Amino acid sequence: MGQQSQTNIVQELPTILGVIGLFIIASLYWTEPGWEGALVIRNATTLSLPFATIITVGLLIRRHARNIIRREETTPYDAITIGSAVLIVLLGLVGGMADPTMAALYANVNVIGTMAVISAISISVFSPMIRIYRAKTPIMGFLILLSILALFTYTPIGEMIHPAIPRLGDFVQIWISGASDSAFWISTYIGAVALITRMILLKERLRP
Amino acid sequence: MNIKWKDTRLIYLVIFLVIFGTSLTPITLPLPVVQWSKEFYKVIDEGVTVSVNPDNPRHFAGVKEGTRVMILNSGETAKLWGDMSEAVKAVWTDLRRRGAHILLWSSSVDNQAILDKYLIPYFYGLDPQSHSDYGVSFVDLGFVAGGNALLEQWRTSLRAITPVDRYGNSLADIPMMQNFDAMRIDCDLIIGLDARGLESIYVIRYNTPVLEMGGTDSAGYLALSYTAGYFQGMIMGQRGGAEYEFLSGIPGRASAYMLNSMAIALIVTVAIVVGNIQYLMSRRET
């Protein structure tokens, strides 16, 4: 029995230490200039983040390398992924972070590719709006009207029809959507405190 | 030919064609200035008093020569640049015109890369470090990892954890940084680029004036921060850029985006209305 409870404590040790550390760091919110020990832990954690990212980038490359070794169907694309990653690393090792070729490739491929995906959201939103946005219930009808109000408020259409339209849209956005946004976030913040309470009682674990 | 009107590819195609068509002849259209944009400009121009922490209200007198402004490029600027470009340019131009001291931090590599490509060369040339403004009225910390943890540390001392700028120059040796270290008192105005959390770090405790810039829809998730009174003003999207150009008198290209938005909005609205009429009629028949 004694051995079992000892084992349990050992198993829970990461969560216990995590909760203690969490409250020590949280105390910094209310104190000026802050506890020396807590500041050191916080800043040490901040500076340690690059190592975790380096490892996971390594794991990403390893996954693609394995695909090539196993001659998976995706092999040519895995080769492109690894090849481009290695190229960038080589450029960086030789020319440093200021290497213009590395910066040019990153800005013109990764950053622009990123923006392309994000801009595709627009089409991905308009498509279901056109296909499946139907007033199946009165509430749904009301929401469709609001979506159209937003389209009219944030383009010149509303102003061209009547100045009251963008004013109404602005009102709904600021006061109703704003309050709704508050309810979303603040309920989540309360959920976060509840989560920590569960962690204190060892009801949520950070390892299985 | 049997055209399936609900084929997603057809919808995609129509949207693309309209964007291309409207881009060929950009026309300036009338726009009302929304409340949060008016307030944004008013803070820059006239200032504001912040009293979220009732113990020590803080008065900011607007951006003047030497006003210390920190720009936190810490949201999704890279992803949203096409929707923020003109607004950020207009505001940056205004800040320089008024003689502000600008300190820039990027929270991610892509955020740094997008400003490097589309904004910094516009104001400071291809080698910003050699520009006469550098170190005098502009300093770039570059990408520094750490997000909230950095902002927490920086409120008492920037140099304690970030001793150098992006080029490796010691911050202690840079003239502009001599009185720019404890951000809770040394920073007169914070402008977030699609940044969140600034209210809980700086406004609630220190009443630092905070303005926010984002994409058109960033207002969705920033609504709490504005409605609850933490952000003193917001500029959202290319539309916000057009509003700022109008308010400040700085010429720009933002209003050219409105024709495209209007055309698509009209088409989508018509499609939704027609689709719903069809739906209601078919339901009545059954």
Add this chain to the structure above:
Amino acid sequence: MTMNQLVLQALVRVDVLGVFIAFFLVLLGASFTLRGVSLRSIPTVEASLEAVRACSEKGNPLLFDTGWTGANFWGHSSGLTTLCFVPATLELLRAISRESGKLGVRVITGTTNAVYALMSHDFMQRGFAESGHPERFIPTDIRFYPDNTALNLSDVEMAHRLPFGAAVMVGGHNQTSNVVIYEALATEGAMIVAGEIWPNDNSMAALAADYMSFSEENIAIGSYLSDDPVPKAILAGEDIIKVFLIAIVIIGGILAGAGVW
């Protein structure tokens, strides 16, 4: 030294500190007094396991995508919510892995957070072990991407290539980019279960998902999956705080309007 530091500390926003402590005391009290209280249902809990069964019937893999969920270190407070999703999503991953192990479904995960990717490994492995089929755990199916766009592009590509039988998208996507993945999944006929952190991501889920739960409901998923009455009692305790806040707005508003407060 500690005493010296204690003396030298100035306290900021003591009122918020008081509320912080009060919230904990209420929730701790609730953990004892509200045990056995019944909770309303959250649709995505059951639907997530249903998604595994759907994949089993179709013979396709399941996508478990948590996006940005994890140790989030950029400059904003939404980091709090993405962090607080960690235990819930890991528990859900374990439950899904357990079910998938039994039914022989392959689970492919996607995340953009390095530390979270490493933690997923433990929970997924345990889930498959609990199913009695540890050999069905494929470590390389835990996919880390350097940013959300890489994750998006890859999810869309996999949605078309594999394709997925179902997707459980519980976590943090960004800039509403989840809708791009939803469109690809919908094109291939995958079942979509969504529980997004951010309100605007929720909006996209409302547009496209078969089952969805709103923001905070997702943090509670771990408690719903557990047989333990204590986590459920704490959830019930949250209601006391929410009713208190609602009362502050209404009663406090009336008092402030009357000039009493």
Add this chain to the structure above:
Amino acid sequence: MSSPIEPLMPYLNTFVFFAAYSVLYKDNPMYRFVQSLVVGIGAGFLFMAQIDQIVRILVPSLPQPHAVIALVMGVAFFCIFIPGLINIYRAASILVMTVGIGIVLPYGVAITWTATLGYSQRLFTGLGPFVAGICYALGMSYFLFTGRLEKPTAPLRTLGRVVLLVYTAMCISMTALGKLNLIQWKVLDALWGIPSTWFIPVGIFVLILIDAFVYPFLGVKKAKEVESEA
């Protein structure tokens, strides 16, 4: 100093942007090429940026205690590759996560309290603040968990759901409009940028038309099809 490949970049830039869109037509090698390139270049750059963080910020901060501990934690992360030392990695990763929660946890409480007070104090100062206060209260009521409360508060929860859906309806339109600007930004760049690159999206479009109506060559076989053929 500019790169020797800089003159090619406008073309690559436009190709990447519009090739990413070709997946909307169907899965194809062009999209997968771009996807692989974006992932690879992103990974490589992220790797180098982290090395830069270590060299530029961590190393000059040595031997300050926070830098030394950061270095030790960095080594601890690598224990993930050594099964016998896996708990050292776990300790480091849990520390990172709990420190992260410790930093942001007070934010939530601070906003909860100050925002609620704000809604309350402003409730009768105008129509907007009144509507906001009531909608905030209704929205919160949606998130009540207890079954016991569910029944008597059902109408309130229903109204709360409507309030949340109002946000959703507005957000959907604003999102679509905002992201539309991103497309136009790139289209304007392709049309009026120097050099002009509009022929790249047009070329991709022609390829798609040929594939759709003349000769299908943009297909990528799905894994299932390959399996069934085998």
